[in-house]
Amino acid sequence: MSEQKEWTRANAEAYWKRNIRMITVLLIIWGLVSYVAAIFLAQPLYTIKLGQLPLSFWFAQQGSILIFVLLIFVYCWLMDRLDREYGLSE
Amino acid sequence: MSVEVWTYIIVGITFAAYIYIGYSNRVRDTKGFYVAGQGVPAVANGAAIAADWMSAASFISMAGLISFLGYDGAIYLMGWTGGYVLLALLLAPYLRKFGKYTVPDFVGDRYYSQFARVLAAVATVIVSLTYVAGQMRGVGIVFSRFLGVPINIGVLIGMVVVAIFAVLGGMKGITWTQVAQYSVLIVAYLIPAIAIGIVITGIPIPQLAFTFGDIVPKLNMAQLSHDFAVEYTQPFQTKPMLDVLAITLALMFGTAGLPHVITRFYTVPSVRAARYSAGWALLFIAILYTTAPAVATFARYNLFQTLDDAVITNITPGEKQDLYELAYSGEVKDANGDPVFEAGAPVTWATSWQETGLLAFVDKNDDGKIFFGPGTAFSPTKNFKSPNADSENETYFDRDIIVLANPEVAQLAPFVIALVAAGGLAAALSTASGLLLAMSSAVSHDIYFRVIKPSASERDRMIAGRSMILVAVILAGYFGIRPPGFVGQVVAIAFGLAAASNFPPILLGIFDKRTNARGAISGLVVGFGFTLIMVLLMKSVQIFGTSEPIIKSFYGISAEGIGTIGMLLNLIIAYTVSHLTAPPPQEIQEMVENVRLPSGAGQAAAH
Incomplete structure (x- = not known):
């Protein structure tokens, strides 16, 4: 506890801003792999193949789900780093 | 040994295990009863969430539904997984930091309003009741299909088992039972999927067989040669793009607003563990959800193949x-x-499944x-x-046959078929128990303790909690035996209402300090009211028995997707009204700042 940065309101705001920035970036990816790749671009991406599947179909039934899992673990890892930097590790 | 003997043995062993786990984790205090003493490790909580999440419908019906919907099955695949990203990034860590027991706890405290608390509690009861009645019915159906027991007796057996481990063990008993139930259901799902994948493509991992095997091109060809107008993988054949979009959104935001899922994030020891448990939960769910579309194509192709030559x-x-x-x-x-x-x-399976009417x-x-x-x-x-x-x-x-008949189609050993029965029961019981707890805590904790009798002793609160769960079991069993029209409308009612009522006030409560009681309540009333009325009007045939739906769709959006509009209305109204009226009191704004930081320094920041 003694090594922890002195906690100030400015610190809290900086921490929150960086958190929001990470959330924004990750949610943009979340929307791109599901709503854009599997719904809006369903027809254009249909002609491209991934393995034996049309690319949009792969995003719709496999890819988006796998990327969702990755996004959460990436967020966990980024927040672990941020918490450590601000001395907020539990 | 016959399939029936195997089924009795495996179902008997698993049921005994659930009851034993519930008994050995019995609890004596309200913290244990409602949030498992906040001592559940992240991985275990992830498995419990996954079991809680994956219902009889996910286990039995989803692959069949996808094989029927083709590309458009993505609404369920993406809709029922994408919400966990929202939970992990936007809600779970902050609700864990807030650290009470339920969703209405947060809504009531954050908006310093008993009215908002009661409204959230009512939404919780409606959402969970719709959902749980279908689960009890699912238990009855599995019993009748595999053991020839009448559906109603099956429902009663399920009620007794759930009542024992939920009343004794509360959240703690339910959590550890769900961990066991997850193991049973995932093994039961994967064994037939892997076996069929090997038979059809020679690749032992269903996801790889699906992506890299030639099964999908072959299915597309079979489809065209059987007079189907389009390939299996063509998008938007069953629903227009706008409706696919709206339904996927409603399912994702509904997931993030379902009380029995949110409550689970209160059971872990820290904010960090809350984040990780969302990750583990989605990983465990994804194992089944990426296998289901593979099973859907294998089974559909098998059907073409078998019938073509027969x-x-x-x-x-x-x-x-x-x-x-x-x-x-x-x-x-x-x-x-x-x-x-x-x-x-x-073709023996074809003969035996005709006898079930499927x-x-x-x-x-x-x-x-x-x-x-x-x-x-x-x-x-x-x-x-x-x-x-x-x-x-x-x-x-019948679409359910895709999963139920799979082991027989692939000619697997009788014990695998018995395992599938046990898996279906595990999926139904685990979801039912989570919902029953959410329902009973909304009444015994949020309404009885927080509103009617704040002076209640610990002992009274435990009695209230246990008796409410018993009442909930009986109610769910009753609706399982005599399902009213709304039970079949889980997706429209439960997910639509959860998206339109719970998600917006929690999100704004954390990310917008300025949102006040007046805004939140206006948004909640409009979002909840709009969605409920729209669903009732569009589903009037099933719910009220009218001959035609009173409204067909809302500008092309069906009842399943209407929660998206309700949620947007709620968000816009809550935000606008809040910013036009006085800001919330100072101590509430401090509470929000405190919730945003993980525990250690949280106290420091409040000083």
């Missing part, structure tokens, strides 16, 4: 349907060297073979005595 060897007229005996064809050459088809080995044939053109193509074989669909003259299709199959 010949009818015997037809026994029956009262409800004629029973067809089929056999794989054995090709021989006649005197001129031309191929002639003779009956080979019998499969039916009619040889309309009397060619001694069965054709499977577009359109419905019978009209009305489930009257197996009246062939539909407008379609050449000669096959009716």
